[in-house]
Amino acid sequence: MFGFFTSQEKKIRASALQWLELAEKIFHYRRDQLTAAESTELQKCTEDLRGKIKQRTEAEKLKLSVEALEPVLLRTGGKIYPKSELTEWVEFFLVAGIVLIGIRTYFISPFQIPTNSMWPSYYGMTDQVYHTPSENPGLVGKAFNFLTLGAVHHDVIAPQSGEVAMDFSGSIPLFKRINGRKWLVMPAVLIEYTFYVNGTPVTVDVPEDFDFRRTIINAFFKGDEAAFLQRLGNESDHAEQVIDQLDPEHAARGLRINLGQTVQAGGQVLSFDVLAGDMLFVDRFSYHFLRPKVGSGFVFRTDLIAGLQDGTVEADTYFIKRLVGVPGDTLEIREPVLYRNGQPITGAASFEKEFKQTDGYPGYRNRAPGNFDQIYLTKPGDTVTVPAGNYFACGDNSANSKDSRYWGFVPAAAVVGRPLFVYYPFTRRWGPPWF
Numbered sequence: 001m002f003g004f005f006t007s008q009e010k011k012i013r014a015s016a017l018q019w020l021e022l023a024e025k026i027f028h029y030r031r032d033q034l035t036a037a038e039s040t041e042l043q044k045c046t047e048d049l050r051g052k053i054k055q056r057t058e059a060e061k062l063k064l065s066v067e068a069l070e071p072v073l074l075r076t077g078g079k080i081y082p083k084s085e086l087t088e089w090v091e092f093f094l095v096a097g098i099v100l101i102g103i104r105t106y107f108i109s110p111f112q113i114p115t116n117s118m119w120p121s122y123y124g125m126t127d128q129v130y131h132t133p134s135e136n137p138g139l140v141g142k143a144f145n146f147l148t149l150g151a152v153h154h155d156v157i158a159p160q161s162g163e164v165a166m167d168f169s170g171s172i173p174l175f176k177r178i179n180g181r182k183w184l185v186m187p188a189v190l191i192e193y194t195f196y197v198n199g200t201p202v203t204v205d206v207p208e209d210f211d212f213r214r215t216i217i218n219a220f221f222k223g224d225e226a227a228f229l230q231r232l233g234n235e236s237d238h239a240e241q242v243i244d245q246l247d248p249e250h251a252a253r254g255l256r257i258n259l260g261q262t263v264q265a266g267g268q269v270l271s272f273d274v275l276a277g278d279m280l281f282v283d284r285f286s287y288h289f290l291r292p293k294v295g296s297g298f299v300f301r302t303d304l305i306a307g308l309q310d311g312t313v314e315a316d317t318y319f320i321k322r323l324v325g326v327p328g329d330t331l332e333i334r335e336p337v338l339y340r341n342g343q344p345i346t347g348a349a350s351f352e353k354e355f356k357q358t359d360g361y362p363g364y365r366n367r368a369p370g371n372f373d374q375i376y377l378t379k380p381g382d383t384v385t386v387p388a389g390n391y392f393a394c395g396d397n398s399a400n401s402k403d404s405r406y407w408g409f410v411p412a413a414a415v416v417g418r419p420l421f422v423y424y425p426f427t428r429r430w431g432p433p434w435f
Contacts, residue, residue, distance in 0.1 A: 012059040016066055019073075020053060025080060046069070048069075052065050107284055110280070115211075122429070125275060126211075128272060150425050155268065158197045158267045160265045164197055166194070168232060173213060189208045191207070206274060298417070300319055303414070305408065308407050327388045328388075335380070336362070338351070354396070354398070389412050391410045
């Protein structure tokens with residue numbers, strides 16, 4: 001019982017202090033707008049309450065002083081007191097916004113994986129192909145997939161009956177960039193691909209970083225890339241024999257390849273979901289005090305990397321890769337193993353998986369000597385030494401990752417932080433990183 005009264009008295013004293021602070025605020029902010037009588041009355045009630053607080057007057061007398069002060073504040077408070085509900089909500093969201101900006105700037109930031117260069121540790125956007133209409137999700141299924149996986153559904157419907165074809169340059173389907181919207185609101189660059197059904201075009205738009213080539217392989221070749229390349233080779237060999245005579249302009253834009261599928265008008269050419277890339281929180285705080293360690297995933301800005309200032313990467317872009325070299329380290333790839341200072345690299349569970357090529361990890365690769373975009377570790381026997389003040393970054397999906405082998409070293413000043421927690425989508429990768 002004694003504890004109850006003590007607690008109540010503390011609450012009353014705390015409330016009295018808040019009323020006193022409010023009264024002082026009104027006087028200082030509005031004294032030039034108050035009449036002499038209002039100013040005198042406000043000061044008198046304020047001093048009475050202040051004196052009782054200093055003298056630690058009993059709680060009941062404090063309540064009486066507060067009750068005497070409140071009507072005075074109502075008459076003199078203007079916009080400061082009483083506050084409208086709208087004003088309170090505006091102040092709440094303003095303060096919350098300031099706090100969130102501070103947290104995002106100095107402590108934790110959200111980040112979305114754009115591509116699959118770190119696959120299978122982190123996923124960029126991937127596809128879910130539906131081969132028959134019966135596999136397609138209904139409205140409830142689409143809503144569930146959208147909420148849990150960030151899945152956006154796409155259907156390509158045949159405008160007429162006939163064979164399905166597509167234009168390719170090498171093994172890359174031809175496309176054009178268009179301006180579009182993300183989440184129906186935010187401006188975004190989309191990629192438009194065109195199918196031809198018996199020569200009639202039908203298009204589909206996907207996000208710029210989405211690997212649509214993989215979707216074509218999954219949908220039309222059951223995931224068999226070798227069969228896809230064989231079809232391109234066979235069709236290209238035939239087309240090149242007649243292309244100059246039949247369609248000289250076509251050679252400039254690529255070759256139209258039959259994808260081996262015939263559809264009926266109104267039928268399904270292609271049905272698939274674009275699944276959201278992993279979204280994670282990045283710890284921006286730790287690297288102010290600790291240096292990044294070899295083996296850790298790390299996020300960095302691209303604006304300080306000289307090899308990325310050619311316009312191919314937008315300003316204010318962030319990348320995530322794995323740190324494989326610190327100043328003074330010498331690196332070499334002996335497929336599928338990455339060597340650091342003459343020994344197989346250690347420091348992450350993913351390294352062992354790369355070497356053994358298990359759990360989807362493809363191993364580290366040298367690129368072909370004819371790939372002129374790559375500047376480091378292009379062929380067996382090549383080495384690179386990391387200079388002072390820089391790091392060397394590699395993607396876990398080595399054969400499909402543009403990383404330090406292509407655009408050079410990551411300056412220490414460009415490092416932002418380390419992956420902390422995958423918060424979306426809700427897959428087996430949800431949670432803190434283990435690799």
